Amino acid sequence: MSKIEFISPEGLRVDGRRPQEVRKINYRLNLFSRADGSAYYEQGNTRVLAAVYGPRQVTRRGASKHDRAIINCEYSMATFSTGERRKSAKRDRRSTEISVVIRQTFESVILTHLYPRTQIDIFMQVLQADGGTRCACINAASLALIDAGIPMRDFVVSCAAGMIDGVALTDLNYIEDSAGGPDLPLAILPKQNKICLLQMDSKLTIEQYEEVMQMAVEGCKQIHAVLDAKLKDVTDQLVNKRKTLL
Amino acid sequence: MYAPQIKSVRPLQQSDKPSKFIGDDGKRIDGRSLDEFRSVFMRTGMVKQAKGSAYIELNNTKVICSAYGPRQTNNEFSDKGMLNCDFKIASFASKQRRKKTRDEDKEFSIYMRDALEISVNLDKFPKSVVDVYALVLEDDGSALAAAIMCGSLALADAGIELYDLVGACSAIKVDSHIVIDPSSTEQKYGVGAITCAHMSNLNEITQLTEAGDVEYSTMVEFVNMCVDGCRKMSDKMRQTLATEHLK
Amino acid sequence: MIKISPSEKQFLIDGIKQNMRTDGRSRLDYRAFTVETGLVAQTNGSARVKLANNTDVLVGVKVEIGDPDPDFPDQGRLEVRVECSPSASPEFEGRGAEEMNAILSAMLRNMLQNARTVDWASLCISPGKQCWIVYVDCLVLDSAGNLFDALSIATKSALFNTKVPKIEVMETSSGQTEIEVSDDPSDFTRLSTASIPISVTLAKVGSRYIVDPTIEEELCMESRVTIAINSKGNICSIQKGGVSSGINPSEFNKMLQHARKIGLVLLKELDALLDKEENNDTSTKIGFAR
Numbered sequence: 001m002s003k004i005e006f007i008s009p010e011g012l013r014v015d016g017r018r019p020q021e022v023r024k025i026n027y028r029l030n031l032f033s034r035a036d037g038s039a040y041y042e043q044g045n046t047r048v049l050a051a052v053y054g055p056r057q058v059t060r061r062g063a064s065k066h067d068r069a070i071i072n073c074e075y076s077m078a079t080f081s082t083g084e085r086r087k088s089a090k091r092d093r094r095s096t097e098i099s100v101v102i103r104q105t106f107e108s109v110i111l112t113h114l115y116p117r118t119q120i121d122i123f124m125q126v127l128q129a130d131g132g133t134r135c136a137c138i139n140a141a142s143l144a145l146i147d148a149g150i151p152m153r154d155f156v157v158s159c160a161a162g163m164i165d166g167v168a169l170t171d172l173n174y175i176e177d178s179a180g181g182p183d184l185p186l187a188i189l190p191k192q193n194k195i196c197l198l199q200m201d202s203k204l205t206i207e208q209y210e211e212v213m214q215m216a217v218e219g220c221k222q223i224h225a226v227l228d229a230k231l232k233d234v235t236d237q238l239v240n241k242r243k244t245l246l
Numbered sequence: 247m248y249a250p251q252i253k254s255v256r257p258l259q260q261s262d263k264p265s266k267f268i269g270d271d272g273k274r275i276d277g278r279s280l281d282e283f284r285s286v287f288m289r290t291g292m293v294k295q296a297k298g299s300a301y302i303e304l305n306n307t308k309v310i311c312s313a314y315g316p317r318q319t320n321n322e323f324s325d326k327g328m329l330n331c332d333f334k335i336a337s338f339a340s341k342q343r344r345k346k347t348r349d350e351d352k353e354f355s356i357y358m359r360d361a362l363e364i365s366v367n368l369d370k371f372p373k374s375v376v377d378v379y380a381l382v383l384e385d386d387g388s389a390l391a392a393a394i395m396c397g398s399l400a401l402a403d404a405g406i407e408l409y410d411l412v413g414a415c416s417a418i419k420v421d422s423h424i425v426i427d428p429s430s431t432e433q434k435y436g437v438g439a440i441t442c443a444h445m446s447n448l449n450e451i452t453q454l455t456e457a458g459d460v461e462y463s464t465m466v467e468f469v470n471m472c473v474d475g476c477r478k479m480s481d482k483m484r485q486t487l488a489t490e491h492l493k
Numbered sequence: 494m495i496k497i498s499p500s501e502k503q504f505l506i507d508g509i510k511q512n513m514r515t516d517g518r519s520r521l522d523y524r525a526f527t528v529e530t531g532l533v534a535q536t537n538g539s540a541r542v543k544l545a546n547n548t549d550v551l552v553g554v555k556v557e558i559g560d561p562d563p564d565f566p567d568q569g570r571l572e573v574r575v576e577c578s579p580s581a582s583p584e585f586e587g588r589g590a591e592e593m594n595a596i597l598s599a600m601l602r603n604m605l606q607n608a609r610t611v612d613w614a615s616l617c618i619s620p621g622k623q624c625w626i627v628y629v630d631c632l633v634l635d636s637a638g639n640l641f642d643a644l645s646i647a648t649k650s651a652l653f654n655t656k657v658p659k660i661e662v663m664e665t666s667s668g669q670t671e672i673e674v675s676d677d678p679s680d681f682t683r684l685s686t687a688s689i690p691i692s693v694t695l696a697k698v699g700s701r702y703i704v705d706p707t708i709e710e711e712l713c714m715e716s717r718v719t720i721a722i723n724s725k726g727n728i729c730s731i732q733k734g735g736v737s738s739g740i741n742p743s744e745f746n747k748m749l750q751h752a753r754k755i756g757l758v759l760l761k762e763l764d765a766l767l768d769k770e771e772n773n774d775t776s777t778k779i780g781f782a783r
Contacts, residue, residue, distance in 0.1 A: 028781065032580050032635040033547040034495075040781040045534060047781070049634065051580030059583070074579060074586055079630040080536045080553030091587075123579040123586065125632070127551070127781075128535055342563070353599040356592060356734075364739050434564065437607065440731070450739025454718070456731035457603030459610065459688075462753060465728045466746055473742050 006164045006179060014175050015044070022159060022171040022219050025226045027140070029147040029234060035123075037148025041140035043223075044173060045130035050140035052148040054120035063119075068112035070119050073103040075137060077126040098134050105138060105158075105187050105197045111151040120150060131177040135160050138187050138197070139223065146231065156196060157227065158187035159219030161212045163204065168211045170219035186216040190224040263435050267420035274425060274432070276305075281471060283427045283478065288395075288486040290403040298404025302396040304427060306386035311396035313404040316374035327371035331359035332379045333393055339385040340430070354390050361394045361414065361443035361453030367407040376406055387430040388416040394443050394453070395479060402487055410445035411483050412452055415475030417442075417468055419460060424467060426475050440468045444476035495582070495708060502713050509698045514710070516545075520703045521751060523759065524639075526646060530654040530770045532780045538655025541780075542647035544705075547637030549581075550644050552651040553630050556658075558672060561617065561624040569616020570626045573602045575644065581636040593640075596734060600641055601629065601648055603730040604690055604721040610729060611652070612685045619662060619670050627655075627684075638708035641719045641732075645692040646763060652689060653767050656681035690723035690730070691760055693752040697740060702748060704755055716740060718748055722756030724764075 006014060013019065023044030032038040035051035042048075058064040075098045079086045106122065122144065124137040138158035145152060161170045164181045177183060182204055187197035204212065264275060273279060284305035293299035296312035303309075316327060333354040337344045358380065366376070378400060380393040394414035402408060418428040418436035425432060433439060438458035444451050451473070460468070497505075505515060512519050524545035533539040536553040543549050562570050575597040577590035585593070605611065616625040629651070631644055659675040659682060675681075696706040696714035706714060716735035723729050728749065733740070740748070 031781065032549070033637060034582055034635060035580055038580060042781075049578075049580060049781070051578075053583045056583075072586075076576075076578070078551075078553065078632055079574060079576070079628070080533060080539070080555055083535055085555045085557060085628050085630070121579070121583055121586070123583075125578050125580060125634075127632075128533055349595060349598065352591070352595040356596055356599075360734055364737065444742075445739060448739065449741055451733070451742060451745055452739040454731055454733045454740075454745070455603070456728070458607040459690075459723060459727050459729045461727050462749065465731075465749060469742055469745060 004175065004179070006176060007167050013169060015173060019167055019169045020215060020218055022222050023173070025223060027143055027227070027230065029143060035144075035148075037144045037146070037150070039140045039143035039147055041136055041143060043132065043136050043139070043171070045128055046132055046136045047126070047128040048133065048136045048140045049125045049127060050137065050144040051123045052121065052141070052144040052150065053123075054148070055115040055118035055150070056121075058117065058119045064117050067116050069110070069115035071103050071107050071110065071112065072119055072121045073099045073106070073124070074122075075099045075102060075124045075126075077129060077133070081126045081129045098137070101134070101197065101199070102138055102141060105156065106141065106145070108196050109152050109154065109156050109189065110145065111153065114151060129174070131172050131174040132160050132185075134158070134185050135187070139227065143227065143231075154189035154191050155224060155228065156187055157190055157220045157224040158185065158197065159216055159223055160185040161216035161219055163208060163212050168208075168215040170215045182212065184212050184216055186213070186220060188217065188220045190221060264431065267425075267432060267435070268423050276429060280423055281426045281475070283475070284429075286479070286482055288399065288483060290399055290487065290490050296400075296404070298400045298402070298406070300396045300399035300403055302392045302399070304386075304388055304392050306384055306429075307389055307392050308383040309380055309389065309392040309396045310383060311378065311380040311393065311400045313376060313378045313397070313400040313406065315376040315404075316371040316406075317377070319373060319375045323373060325372045327366070327368040327373075328375040329359055329363040329366055329368070330375050330377045331355050331362065331397065332377070333358050333382075333390075334380065335382040335385055335389065339382050354393070357390060357441070357453055357455055358394055358397055361412055362397050362401065364450070364452040365398065365408050365410050365412045365445055366401065367409060370407050376401070376404075385430065387428045387433040388441070390414070390441050391416045391427075391443075395483060399483055399487065410447045411480045412443050412445055413476035413478070413480030413483065414441065414443040414453075415472045415479060416440065417472050417475070419458075419464065424464070424471055426471055438464065438468065440472060442469065442472035442476060444473050444480075446477045446480045495712070497709055497712050501709070505710060505713050506699050509701055509703055509710075514703065516707065520701060521755065523705045523755060526643070528646065528650050528763065528766045528770060529780065530650055530767070537657065538651045538653070540647045540650035540654055542643050542650065544639060544643045545637055545707075547635055548639060548643045549633075549635035550640065550647045551632045551634060552644070552647040553632075554651045554655045555628045555630070556625050556655065557628065558618065558623055558674075559626040561621065565613075566621035567617050568613040569624045571602070571606055571611075571613070571629065572626060573598045573605065573629045573631070575601065575631040575633065577633040581633050596732070597631070597633075597640060597644060600692065600719055600730065600732045601631070601644060603732065604645060604692060605629070605648070607729065610689050610723070615685070616657075618660065618672060622670060623672065625657060627652075636708060638711050639694050639705050641694045642692050642705060645690070645721065646759075649686060649689045649691055649763065650767055650770075652684050653686045654770075655684050657684065688723050688725070690721040691756060691763065692719045692721040692730070693756045693759065694719045695748050695752055697735070697738065704751070718745070718752075720749060720752040720756070722753055722760070724757070724760050726753055726757055728753070
């Protein structure tokens, strides 16, 4: 039986990256007309869309909160997003779990107290899944919220890290993800240096955990640098457009 | 009271395709001419618990339908009433036990609602909804058409104000002939299955669906034949209502 | 959900009466559309169609080996599924899109499933045992009206783009059939897509009808007729929708004629676009990050 060699003798991963290297990131804001904010985000072969509506009137009666906005999240994967065709796109356990996790992440970041009795919707759609969809969705949602102009405490960036054959790796792709090692999705607020999401469900020694954790934080910081740089460009362009109009 | 006669059920056809759909005498497999309906039986007031109900038989296609309401909706305010249709094919309705295909039922429910809603005077019951439930007990072709007519009769029986009765009719092309009111065999191997619902007094098509590659001229012929068929059926519906309610 | 006021509605209706729609079109003008194929790597074929920049649909086609339909054992199978994403409208969240999904997928299914649009017999592997199942999965991402036509154009484009892997069927000694799928990605066959129709949607507003309604016009229409036309000018499916008015049979015939004329023009336009896409090399594809 041949086992996949996840780390080559030269120290490179299956797709040629170094252990601490995240995949190529590209994104675009404001691509939908009906949503208040939207973003397309790709990280390697993982491609996701996010759309944000709100703050708007609460749709579900009785769910309204008198002192803050409620956040509503829906995560779904397109039936053609995975190698084998998925049976249903919505409402399976995994999607529900991810929706809840992402909602909780953003509840702590969005300044909900500014919009009492309203609702903010975040809808995420995975077009292509190649590992790390949860983190990609958080990044996309964060960008879409910025596009919608919803005030947040900080940028939210997310990145997963794992460990295979004793080597800590950041931003696992599908093959690495299915190797069965630990997987640690992390979302941070980079400027405040705070963690707003951390998940892990496997056994690691404290030393190993710290190593993986460090890897995830590094990943988040790399991603933040890329997102922030481009976002400033986009904002500059918007400002210039406005100037020419005036 | 209606007491259904127990009929000997016609043996079901073999699954393979018959060599000829139209015989040399110009008759179809079951002996009908091209534009002839199967023997039709209609009855209203079958379900005593419902506000209105109807039952239709197109020989082996049997549909029962009941109408309820108007009742209050939970939806937001609307100055017009709503019609809610639910079309179901019983799991024992066809030759092979039918697995749950919610998609098809949902699709036909929408067609049925579109066909009937235009005929209902919705301004008469704002903020409320009328429910129509159709159950296909046996499906030997043209089930949607039967359900639409059955729904229209049930609405009339329930005393809901209607602009007109809705007649419905299916047609299909087999062996380059257009036949009306197709049986399930004809429906399976035919081309261009069309179902049309029509209000004869207003001369308006309320619903029309078609699937299959046919020429434009054939399409025009399809529509004309279906509209004629719908007229015949709505006359029949009117008679049924008159006799049942003047009894 | 988008809503318009009674006066705005009247404005739209009056404009249509005078053959001048809010976006400057006349009643029978179609909006421009763009097609991009081969965007989703994990599919056998995919296409994204944008109608007037704001109706945005993505179709992915996957082919898998499975059991044929017991009614038609010597043919391949088709599964169509349309999913309206909440990015097109917040009311599509959760189960909110079910009705829309059902109408849209029924329209596409009716359009594709009749025997002559695709050579379904060529998708049979071993009669009664195994066949190719063609999954057409559509995603509505954004809506500026007329999802029907956008989906039909995208579906035709995605099927045009679809590559079915070559297979070899072998009989083992025990009489079982074994299928070997070619590993070579350049070893594939194409589907015959020349006779796949596209649809043209007409909306009846007042006593007039318009083609390719915008989302605002869809709110004023009394009924909608979606007619699928193939390259021979034949009619492949019709679906009427809308609930506030019926259509006179003679008027219906006129609508058919118009749809046929417009459909043939659109098909030519689409064929030219698809040929261009086919010869385009992948490096020029921009996809979503445009």
